[in-house]
Amino acid sequence: MNNQQPVLIGGRYELGELLGRGGMAEVRKGTDTRLGRVVAVKRLRTDLASDATFQARFRREAQSAASLNHPAIVAVYDTGEEPATDGSGISQPYIVMEYVAGRTLRDILREGRKILPERALEITSGVLSALDYSHRAGIIHRDIKPGNVMLTPSGDVKVMDFGIARAISDASSTMTQTAAVVGTAQYLSPEQARGETVDSRSDVYSAGCLLYELLTGRPPFVGDSPVAVAYQHVREPATPPSDHDTELPPEIDAIVLKALAKRLEDRYQSAAAMRSDIERYLAGRPVQAPLPPPMAPDPQPTAATAVVPPATAYQEEEPRSRTGLLVLLGLLLIVLIAGAAYLLPRLFESAPDQVPVPNVIGKTEKQARALIGDAGLAVGAIEREASSDVPTGRVITQSPDPDAYRDPDSAVNLTISLGKPQVEVPFVVGQDKDEAEAMLVDQGFVVKLQKEESDEDKNRVTRTEPSQGTTVAEGTTIVVYYSDGREKVPDVVGKQQAQAETAITNAGFEPRVINSDDTTEPAGTVIDQSPRAGETPSAGSTVTIVVSTYVEPTETPAPTETATPPVPTDTPTVPPPAERRRP
Template sequence: MDQLPRMLADRYEVGRLIGRGGMAQVYIAYDTRLSRTVAIKILRSDMAADETFLARFRREAQSSAALNHPSIVAVYDTGEEEIDTRHGLVTLPFIVMEYVNGQTVRDLLADGDPIPIDEAAHVAAGVLSALEYSHREGIIHRDIKPGNIMLTPDGSVKVMDFGIARAMADAHSSVTQTNTVVGTAQYLSPEQARGEVVDTRSDLYSAGCLLYEMLTGKPPFTGDTAISVAYQHVSEAPVPPSSVTADIPDTIDRVVLKALAKDREDRYQTAAAFRRDLLSAVRGQQVTAPATSAYAVPAAAATALMGTAAIPAAADGAPATGSYPPYQTGQLPAQREKRSNSWLWAIIVLLLAILGFIAFQVFAGNDSPEEPTPTVELVEVPNLAGMDQQEARAALSDLGLEMTIGEPVETDGVESGLFVSANPPVGTSVETGSTVEVVFSAGVGETTVPDVTGLSVDAARRAIEAEGLTWGSTTTVDNRPEFSEGEIVSTDPAPNEQVARGTVVNAEVSSGRVTVPNLLGMNVEIATAELDARGLSYRIESSPTDEADPDTVIGQDFREGSIVDQGQRITITVAVAPPTPSPTPEPTTEEPSPDPTTDPTDEESNPRATTTGPPETNPGRGN
């Protein structure tokens, strides 16, 4: 395992490994200068000595850095670093890119199920938007496939990995002329499979393969070997998507099959035209693509890989059956008509030669000495368990077999870098000289625990399982008033923690109930704050007493430790000072002096004054 330094270029703090590819590894990192999370792609140490890979890696940096589009992963910086590897000190180039938090379309298709039509069209439209921009800038991607398309949580589409992207001005370089096929077999255009010069329409063919797989759950062509798949791209017509998934409308079929036309002249000529037709098809509108019957490959068609020309069959002066697509006038251009006639005569001559050879064998075979049948030496594909790439290559070479490396896979039980599987499988008898595709482990895949606090149990389970994690047990907890009943309070492992895929995530769920505290002896303000913190309401009653300080709680209607629902009203009794009694007047023996201002004859102030009639005559006296 390469020992990466903690800091690259005295700026980028390197974190965990988040991806592996055919020629590079990708790490999450932190840009200490600009305070942002980035992804750093570093060339694999075993590729550093190969000038071809170095050139491709540097070309990726140059190609990607020239592109600035919301649907293309941005390149921020490049550099080289001397790294201590198992191959010794090696100077490795690296690319600093935009970090995209999401999943690839390959992950989305991992279970083999198709994607809903609207969603597939959205992804394809995003890819075509990115290609429209890159083609306008003179860059051909050359490796459009599900593993190179990222989907962010907000639904954005990001095209990444311009590792074999080429400038159009460089399209005639020796890499093409020497018949080196670059790209991924299931998404190769016919011209790529033949080793011909590619152009922007090759990317559109690959985008058509991507759309086909999203709609049906599988690519248009499959096979046991890359060569067999490439041959199908050149010589066989794909089954219409609706034949695989019945709910796909005819307009979508027509768009996909036009994108997959063998002759690039019959495909969409620009990404914009492809995108317009696709969106029109999704909306139920008319499309420019012809009927699906136009794309049947002629029965006699045969095409060789790596530069050999196609051999279409045609009648005299008539267009070849199922050409790509038929011309609207019903006539082939003169150049194609002439070429078809030439190949027709060539086929006739070839068939006559074969028939003559067969006749000779039948009639003259008995007079000819029998030649020995050549012996084919067979060997079994060995068990490469526990071997790394170097050891596996040596083991296969000892048996006369060649090795190609497949896409690494995440595994729980196999250490990173060791053998996982072979194609043909272990134990299969194959001819010496055959090629065996070997897949190695990318280690246990990691993912981030999503933050599901505050969600319902069902919503949390769906979010957890969507990240490749296993939903575990739930525990109900009291006294979490910030969460309603049934909401997730916490998870173990905690949110945003990096864990291996398949990790069990347990959760705590709020019961919606709280414990009543002991409020006796508290100041009323402290007591009510305590109730607020527990999500309880309250009612305050006063009680005069001199046995407790004023504003002190002296009673509560729910006892300490009672479990109640959040929002329950608690009545508390608060002490208030008793009222002060009125003072009692002291008794006196002296008669109060009359008020000198008072007139004794005043009726209002003198109660003894007579209020009615003349003075009463004393009956005991005479007049």
């Protein structure tokens, strides 16, 4: 049974399964035990970490990478150092990154599946967007390659290893430099291969190599060794991608070949410029890169590309006949004329004409992108902020200003509205309604006053809708409910019971009835109440009413004339004789 405890670094990152291993580091899946999220942890090899200079520069570059916040860049959460687990005691740097569930372009290319040209351009555009952002932050990647670009399950691009390649290339360790070059020889810029100082245009060249491989399934240069490949980057022109896929249009050849230009001056001058050309092609507009001229027949393709001293080539021509020489000169003249017709206008252009910056303030982001692209410029940095005046999704400001003149492919930076700023509804419950209204209006709210039944003092705010403390958009309508004051007990003495109960209920009280016949008031009449009329007990209090049950007695009817019975006397009454004789 394996009871080995998981490795914990930084006091919070628990290391898990191995995700990948390279010549410089290994990456493991990890768990941030403090935040409960999945992360990726990259740790540098102990032999590289033992170089003090490398450690200092790696730490500085890792901190710079952590400052990059872009949707196409794998986020860096944390960085630090931890004693190596091999017992060497060396302080081993690590970087904690966003965990991306997806596959690298290297894995996808190894499957041998064809990537559609439009999709290849979209992927490269995403990479260039990340590069443009990092270049403006002062960080050069220096190691753009399929293994450092991931595609998420939703198809989004994620670029990895920002800052790390720069720390490696700046280190003084010879072994580190060699590992960096050998590991990425197929994507080196000529200036990198020559060991010269590099700038952001080196990343543009590497992005061109990446696009070439996405389009054709192979890098622009291959060889038996990294040195042979590096030599080709320095000396050999790249063949157009259409040589490997004849369905590719000349515009794609133009974009790729301009990115792969040997001279820095002939290359795209920024990642934004290359991305702008790609977006122009995807939108169906002409690209800025010059289209390659039609290839003239070459009777000696091998001699033109073979790595042979020039003197040997000329020596091989000497035995040829004069007729063959004339044919060769004629073909060469045709090529020169065609090349002159194509190149002379460009040679005499001192600089590209500057173009006016369009006014995109108030436009939607989509409209702004279209106008900037149509003007021959590129969309630069896009920032988003709240605005009280500009609707959501529309441009607040731009830089350069409208109608300024800039070189083609220059970046136009935009600030786009997130809508009205979010503000908190202030606490006004218990205040006078007029004071509350004034406070809310001063803070930009629209106020609607609404009276309601309440035991609070008259005109005191009882509640708001939305509730106080809630975060809402500036300018939201706030309904302020205020008290109409305590209700007075109505005067119901003398009213009928039903009328009295209704009046008491409408005033917010509970009626209680006591019957009494100790009165001469008609039955059903209220003869007394408690509390008295005009008093202000709490809402829902009981108001007792005394209701008469008196029933007026009926009058005794007047006596009618009837025979008065004889009063008995001592002497009996003797009826008349006739009556005595009646049977």
